[in-house]
Amino acid sequence: MPRSLLVKNAHMLVTMDEQRREICDGGMYIEDNRIVQAGPTSELPQTADEVLDMRGHLVIPGLVNTHHHMYQSLTRAIPAAQNAELFGWLTNLYKIWAHLTPDMIDISTKTAMAELLLSGCTTSSDHLYIYPNGSRLDDSIAAAREIGMRFHAARGSMSVGRRDGGLPPDSVVEKEDAILKDSQRLIETYHDEGRYAMLRVVVAPCSPFSVSRELMRDAALLAREYGVSLHTHLAENVNDVAYSREKFGMTPAEYAEDLGWVGHDVWHAHCVQLDKAGIELFARTGTGVAHCPCSNMRLASGIAPIHAMRDAGVPVGIGVDGSASNDGAQMVAEVRQALLLQRVGFGPDAMTAREALEIATLGGAKVLNRDDIGALAPGMAADFVSFDLSQTAFAGALHDPVAALVFCAPSQVSTSVIDGKIVVKDGRLTTVDLGAVVERHNRLARGLVEASGL
Ligand SMILES: [Zn+2]
Numbered sequence: 001m002p003r004s005l006l007v008k009n010a011h012m013l014v015t016m017d018e019q020r021r022e023i024c025d026g027g028m029y030i031e032d033n034r035i036v037q038a039g040p041t042s043e044l045p046q047t048a049d050e051v052l053d054m055r056g057h058l059v060i061p062g063l064v065n066t067h068h069h070m071y072q073s074l075t076r077a078i079p080a081a082q083n084a085e086l087f088g089w090l091t092n093l094y095k096i097w098a099h100l101t102p103d104m105i106d107i108s109t110k111t112a113m114a115e116l117l118l119s120g121c122t123t124s125s126d127h128l129y130i131y132p133n134g135s136r137l138d139d140s141i142a143a144a145r146e147i148g149m150r151f152h153a154a155r156g157s158m159s160v161g162r163r164d165g166g167l168p169p170d171s172v173v174e175k176e177d178a179i180l181k182d183s184q185r186l187i188e189t190y191h192d193e194g195r196y197a198m199l200r201v202v203v204a205p206c207s208p209f210s211v212s213r214e215l216m217r218d219a220a221l222l223a224r225e226y227g228v229s230l231h232t233h234l235a236e237n238v239n240d241v242a243y244s245r246e247k248f249g250m251t252p253a254e255y256a257e258d259l260g261w262v263g264h265d266v267w268h269a270h271c272v273q274l275d276k277a278g279i280e281l282f283a284r285t286g287t288g289v290a291h292c293p294c295s296n297m298r299l300a301s302g303i304a305p306i307h308a309m310r311d312a313g314v315p316v317g318i319g320v321d322g323s324a325s326n327d328g329a330q331m332v333a334e335v336r337q338a339l340l341l342q343r344v345g346f347g348p349d350a351m352t353a354r355e356a357l358e359i360a361t362l363g364g365a366k367v368l369n370r371d372d373i374g375a376l377a378p379g380m381a382a383d384f385v386s387f388d389l390s391q392t393a394f395a396g397a398l399h400d401p402v403a404a405l406v407f408c409a410p411s412q413v414s415t416s417v418i419d420g421k422i423v424v425k426d427g428r429l430t431t432v433d434l435g436a437v438v439e440r441h442n443r444l445a446r447g448l449v450e451a452s453g454l
Pocket of ligand 1 (some may be wrong): 233269321322
């Protein structure tokens with residue numbers, strides 16, 4: 001017998017289904033990890049093994065975070081990296097990150113995921129590209145399992161150090177054959193290609209300025225052999241574009257195309273400086289973009305042309321990016337920032353609140369190459385979150401609670417259900433002792449910065 005869960009009486013249920021239904025007094029009937037029915041409470045079965053009464057709550061599909069570096073939660077607001085652009089910021093931080101340990105990967109993943117979960121995110125990708133002192137992607141994967149988040153673990157890498165004209169110090173780069181071998185091991189050990197997968201592995205060299213052409217090309221071949229996705233950073237700012245032109249004689253988009261890095265199984269972070277030809281290429285090939293507005297503002301990278309990308313048909317999702325270039329991993333805040341920043345760049349109708357929410361749900365799902373998350377409809381994964389509409393932040397905005405979630409001050413969830421399991425209840429994580437996690441995180445963060453001598 002499947003275990004059943006009834007969600008009832010939601011003030012408003014935002015489905016993101018094909019009709020984009022927003023249902024007053026809505027709910028869902030769930031069996032195990034998937035939605036059987038979504039609609040008005042009165043049309044649903046009246047009992048279940050477990051019942052969640054969502055009276056006074058807004059219920060939405062779980063948000064999808066498409067770009068992050070969770071280990072960076074250990075190095076927020078580092079004085080030497082507070083006021084630099086991308087390359088200078090990285091150069092200062094590499095020295096600290098060289099002292100990361102497996103324990104630090106574990107704790108920072110938990111802290112980052114806790115912050116994401118409490119802010120409405122149920123599926124996250126993480127791009128870990130530095131593996132000093134025995135650190136492994138397995139450390140992140142174990143942490144994700146413990147906390148209960150749906151996870152796309154991206155095996156990042158850096159292979160071109162300063163000696164070879166790259167940006168990272170030689171001490172933190174890996175050999176390319178070792179990178180490919182470990183990526184293959186991770187795919188074979190962990191990757192679940194099935195529907196409702198809680199864990200997928202992604203092949204993800206860090207960026208064109210930290211790996212070789214050969215690794216980019218071989219990574220794409222490996223990913224295609226196993227049917228896993230590809231992810232990297234691209235066209236992040238003007239210096240990134242200049243590096244590409246000087247080193248490869250191509251724009252970042254041309255470079256990506258040349259190496260097989262386009263397609264529905266590829267997504268690139270940032271793309272702030274993606275040109276018109278690049279936008280057309282991405283639209284034509286279904287190549288996705290992770291839009292990270294806070295990070296782009298923090299590093300003064302610019303305003304990504306999300307409005308133009310979406311008009312052209314490019315799949316776009318939201319990413320909080322690493323916590324050293326955002327210093328926060330609050331998903332609702334990131335959605336709000338996406339809306340505000342597009343308007344700064346392209347006018348008041350450049351993005352609506354509902355469009356911002358759609359990008360953060362359906363958009364993120366598409367970018368991660370999934371069709372089983374991002375909407376609340378029969379056959380979809382049971383991933384949803386609720387917000388208590390009696391919070392001060394929403395006072396005076398209840399005539400449109402959906403828009404309120406994006407326009408008003410960023411809120412935390414009261415409930416989060418992932419894969420049919422309750423991960424946040426009454427605003428508290430059910431899977432880990434968050435106080436203890438944060439205490440250990442702070443202790444290890446202090447040790448990390450001290451070890452670097454900065
Ligand atoms: Zn990034």
